[in-house]
Every structure is written in structure tokens, then in C-alpha cells.
Amino acid sequence: MSERVSFRTIRDEMARRIAERRWLPGALIPGEEALAREFGAARATVNRALQELARAGLIERRRRAGTRVARHPVREARFVIPLVRQEIERQGKSYQYQLLSRHETTAPDIVRARLGLDEKARLLHVRSLHLADRSPYQFEDRWISLDTVPAVRDVDFSTVSPNEWLVEHEPFTDAEFTFFAAAASAEEAAVLGLQEGTPVFVGERITRLRNKSITLARLVHPPSHRMVTQL
Amino acid sequence: MSERVSFRTIRDEMARRIAERRWLPGALIPGEEALAREFGAARATVNRALQELARAGLIERRRRAGTRVARHPVREARFVIPLVRQEIERQGKSYQYQLLSRHETTAPDIVRARLGLDEKARLLHVRSLHLADRSPYQFEDRWISLDTVPAVRDVDFSTVSPNEWLVEHEPFTDAEFTFFAAAASAEEAAVLGLQEGTPVFVGERITRLRNKSITLARLVHPPSHRMVTQL
DNA sequence: CGATATTTGTCCGTATGTATG
DNA sequence: ACATACATACGGACAAATATC
Secondary structure, three states: OOOOOOHHHHHHHHHHHHHOOOOOOOOEEOOHHHHHHHHOOOHHHHHHHHHHHHHOOOEEEEOOOEEEEOOOOOOEEEEEOOOHHHHHHOOOOOEEEEEEEEEEEOOOHHHHHHHOOOOOOOEEEEEEEEEEOOEEEEEEEEEEEOOOOHHHHHOOOOOOOHHHHHHHHOOOOEEEEEEEEEEOOHHHHHHHOOOOOOEEEEEEEEEEEOOEEEEEEEEEEOOOOOEEEEO | OOOOOOHHHHHHHHHHHHHOOOOOOOOEEOOHHHHHHHHOOOHHHHHHHHHHHHHOOOEEEEOOOEEEEOOOOOOEEEEEOOOHHHHHHOOOOOEEEEEEEEEEEOOOHHHHHHHOOOOOOOEEEEEEEEEEOOEEEEEEEEEEEOOOOHHHHHOOOOOOOHHHHHHHHOOOOEEEEEEEEEEOOHHHHHHHOOOOOOEEEEEEEEEEEOOEEEEEEEEEEOOOOOEEEEO
16 A cells, blocks of 8 residues: 655655745754654654755754754765866867876975975876867876885876876875965966966865875866866 | 674775775675675665765666776765855954945846846845955855845845855755856956956855746955865 | 566664763 | 663565676
């Protein structure tokens, strides 16, 4: 008789009640057991629906205190971090890659500080360019720790970008991203075909394997670049 | 005797096997039933652990085909969309707000197009400034649809920012964010105390309630601004 | 191409753990 | 200390997708 009820149905119905203000911000909503009865589902199913809403920031849950509609929905947006190649190909454009330079060296203080390395640490410095339909899309300026990733000594990066090689060969546990606007340096301007001082969109990425730093990458885009995300 | 095993334990152990390359990219991992036996847990518990890893992008699952370690872990980062005020106060700085202008009008074509409105649509145009420790932090240039949110006619926004008022009073179901770098316009430069043409970090936000557009906001930050996110 | 077997997806009902008012 | 409400575990069942024969 009673048809099965999906946690999605329950989740969406509760989200609707919140959006339509039938459940007001700050208000206590019914307990799991009551909701389970109302929707004709098991408590575990209701729980799953509630968990998703909590994760989305629409409700706040506390043991014993119950579940409330969030007053200031701390919503979080997600954006994917794809390979540059995939990002470009998904736009229906052709992808090209150029290696600009590759040197083993020690790092400038700023780089060492951000990666938490000491003065003697050896790093590989790789500069490269990613193009979409033959025009510059992203200038990648990357430092790779040779202590953490000795294997990169044997990779010449002439055909495979550091981005792609690392994703393929080097697992990481933590990553940190910083995005900001900056004026193109002389070098960045030259590589990207811009005037020096033109606004550029910069993403910096640090990845680590447990405590050990793997790499610091500075990814510079021309001002036409858009970073888009939903919800 | 057999103690209960948490899905977190199982999840973390499997994540470790992937990070340590005991399970290689592209490889098929054991089925849920086998894992349940190995970890001494119920299949539902293993399933929850696997779901979380799949959501994090470490594995890819398909019915009948089984579960594989992702070749190109499409990891997604999350960033929170807080109120500007909270964002500033969390940095230990004092928050100030200034209303710059507030007009009821029709919108320029670009705005109408992005919000999907017709020519006769009435909008409220609000310009305001958010300051951190008395220096300009964000210039907010916002259009609000009066069809969707007639209540804003009665709000003067002299002490409460549109950002805050909308979050508090107007629920939304969808939001879209776009981030990019741009050169400061004459107006933006004047408001933020910059030279015209200085690189600025721009976030554009569109929110909707189901199909109806609520608002389009252009949020302009000085070049010192950093948007940071983890994992 | 169609039937089938396999694997994940999700639900149920129950039981117990845990944080907290 | 206690009751309450959420958190999560178990085992069983069926549904849905799909690789393979």
C-alpha cells in the first residue's frame, strides 16, 4: 500500500517549507520521529534528509535541543578544481601547452616561507603556458619541492604540464586556494600578451601531503577570465 | 565482543589507501560486501563511507561496474558566503556601513538581460559601501527586482545594508557567483579611494527564488583583497 | 538485441551511543 | 542525574542501473 518515500522528496519538501517561510528562521522544527510519522518514512530516512539540509546550511541541529531553521543561512558555494585542459576542452576550445622554463634551484624567501621550507631546500621551478584556441589562457608559475617529490627530477614537462603530471602521480591530502586581482608584471604581461599593469585574475594553490609541502602554483589569467560557481 | 566500527574510521582508512597508492588511480576496489566483511561492519556503514569519498571526488561509483579510484580526482573546494559584516568582524576589524544612493528606476539592458526581466520592470538600485576599520572594503552596487521583492520599497537601507536585509528577509533557492579581475571604473575608484584603472577583485552574485530573479549585486574589492578557501 | 547477473542505491525497523538542556 | 533528541550502527530487503553473455 504505502509507497516508499525517498529522502530526496523529504529533503526537498522541507527545503520548500523553509523557502516559503512556513518554517520561519530560528524556529524549531518537528523532531525526527514526528517527521518520520508525517512523511510515512523510517527515522533513518528523515535523518538523511535533515543531514543534507544541515550540510547545506539551511538548518542547524543540536542534540537534545532539536533542529532549527538557520537565521543566517551560512551557505557555502562549491567550485570544482578541474585540470586546466579539461576546463578548456569543456568550453569546446582546443587546448595547447607550452613549457617556458624548467630549473632546479633554491627558492626565493617568499616561496620558502609559504611552503614552510628551510634555506637549503631544493625546488624545481617550472613556468608554462596553457592556451585555449591558440590564445593564452593561463600562465602557470610553479615551485615543486624536490624533497617531497623527488620523482619530478626525471620529468621534463615538455609535453605534460606540471598540473597534469602532479594530479596523476602525486596524491595530496590538503590544498589551499587564494584568489585575488593584481596588476600584470612585465613577465606575466609578456607571456599573456597583455600590457604591463593590466588587471589579471590570480589563483594561488598550495598542496600538501600530510605535513609535507608538495607545490606552490601561481596561476595567472587575463582579465577576460571568469570563475563561475552555482548555489 | 566485536566493537562497533564507525563509518569515519572506514572512510579515513580507505582515503589513506588511496593516498598511499595501495589502491591505484583507475583501479577497481573491492565491492561493498567484501569491504563490509573486511572491516567487520554492515554494508550500510561501508556504503556511507564510500558515499563520502565519492562526494569528495576520490572515487567514482557506478552500479554494476563497481567502484574505482578516480584518475583525475575532480576535487571541489567550498567557500562560505558570509555576510560582509561577519567577514570583516571575523578578521577582528570594526565594521562600518554607508549608503551612497537609493533609486527606484528601470534597469540598463545589461542588468535586465542578466536578470531575465522585460523592459517595463521596475527595480531598486542601491549603491553602498562596506568599510573595515574605516577603510573601504567592498563597494556594493545592487539591483533588486521590485516585482519579486515589493517589500524593499519600505526599506530605506540607511542603517541596514541590502546584503543583510535580503539575507534576513528574502529566502532564495538558487544563487550564481562569478569572480573576475577588472580595472576600477572612475566611480569605483572614487568610492574605494583608488586610482582609476587599478585592478579590483569583482564578485557578481545573482539570486533567484525558483524562477523569479531577486537581485543582481556587483561587489567590488580593492586589490589587497584575498579570497581564501581550503581543500 | 535481449535476458541476466552483479553491484550500487536506498529504504525499513530496530537498537544503541552520545551530547546536552 | 536524567530525559531528550540527534548520531549512527546493524541486518535485511528491494530497486535501479548496467556489464556481459
